[in-house]
Amino acid sequence: xxxxxxxxxxxxxxxxxxxxxxxxxxxxxxxxxxxxxxxxxxxxxxxxxxxxxxxxxxxxxxxxxxxxxxxxxxxxxxxxxxxxxxxxxxxxxxxxxxxxxxxxxxxxxxxxxxxxxxxxxxxxxxxxxxxxxxxxxxxxxxxxxxxxxxxxxxxxxxxxxxxxxxxxxxxxxxxxxxxxxxxxxxxxxxxxxxxxxxxxxxxxxxxxxxx
Numbered sequence: 241x242x243x244x245x246x247x248x249x250x251x252x253x254x255x256x257x258x259x260x261x262x263x264x265x266x267x268x269x270x271x272x273x274x275x276x277x278x279x280x281x282x283x284x285x286x287x288x289x290x291x292x293x294x295x296x297x298x299x300x301x302x303x304x305x306x307x308x309x310x311x312x313x314x315x316x317x318x319x320x321x322x323x324x325x326x327x328x329x330x331x332x333x334x335x336x337x338x339x340x341x342x343x344x345x346x347x348x349x350x351x352x353x354x355x356x357x358x359x360x361x362x363x364x365x366x367x368x369x370x371x372x373x374x375x376x377x378x379x380x381x382x383x384x385x386x387x388x389x390x391x392x393x394x395x396x397x398x399x400x401x402x403x404x405x406x407x408x409x410x411x412x413x414x415x416x417x418x419x420x421x422x423x424x425x426x427x428x429x430x431x432x433x434x435x436x437x438x439x440x441x442x443x444x445x446x447x448x449x450x451x
Contacts, residue, residue, distance in 0.1 A: 244359040245314050246321075251381040252347045253307065253323040256290030256390050258376065263295045270380030274349075275387045285389045303329035304438040306412070310404025319385075320348040322393070324405035326412070328435050335432035340423035341409040341416060344401045348389035349382075357383035363442035373443035395421055 255268035256275075264272045278293050279286035289296045307325040314320070324344040326337040337343055360377070363370060393399040401422075409424050410416065416424040 245319050247359055249309055249321045249347050252387050253345055260289050260296045261300050264293050268376050270382040274382035287390055287392055290390055301329050302437050303327045308408040311402040317351045322346050322402050332434050338432055340425045342423045344393045344405050346391045349385045349387050352386050353384035355384050358447035361445040366441040369439050370443050373445045377444045379446045
């Protein structure tokens with residue numbers, strides 16, 4: 241597991257992404273309260289599709305999502321960062337997360353209690369499934385915090401994607417080049433890669449006193 245601050249950023253992004261497939265009430269424990277319930281469509285700070293009570297997507301293709309935290313800022317009372325990501329699927333086919341590479345989310349949280357909450361137990365082995373781990377947290381990762389921004393960055397709307405995202409994407413896909421909009425796009429003839437679904441890393445391993 242990451243440090244407590246990064247854990248909160250990661251949980252906010254993952255819970256929002258998960259909500260799009262399972263609905264708000266079935267997402268990570270405590271997420272609905274932390275995000276203030278279902279957002280209104282068009283809310284500039286909180287995405288409706290990441291907080292909707294009804295799942296927006298009925299099925300999810302088997303694959304592995306890769307995420308990177310950048311532009312991180314923190315104080316004793318607040319956290320902010322951008323999470324950029326892409327996915328690689330088990331089977332060949334169209335992969336909109338790679339063409340272009342521009343999926344990034346700005347996340348901000350504010351502290352609501354003196355106690356910052358308990359961090360998970362660190363996961364130190366990316367190749368091994370820990371028997372204590374779960375696909376989603378079993379405890380309220382958001383205890384003592386509220387999510388004030390969960391925003392999908394849209395260049396067409398004037399949002400700025402941090403250079404840290406572009407640098408990371410370019411490292412993963414060095415043959416990609418920026419187009420006129422500033423998005424990294426694949427070279428001619430590019431075929432999206434495939435891979436077996438990877439072991440989750442870091443895994444969600446609850447605090448020792450989370451039961």
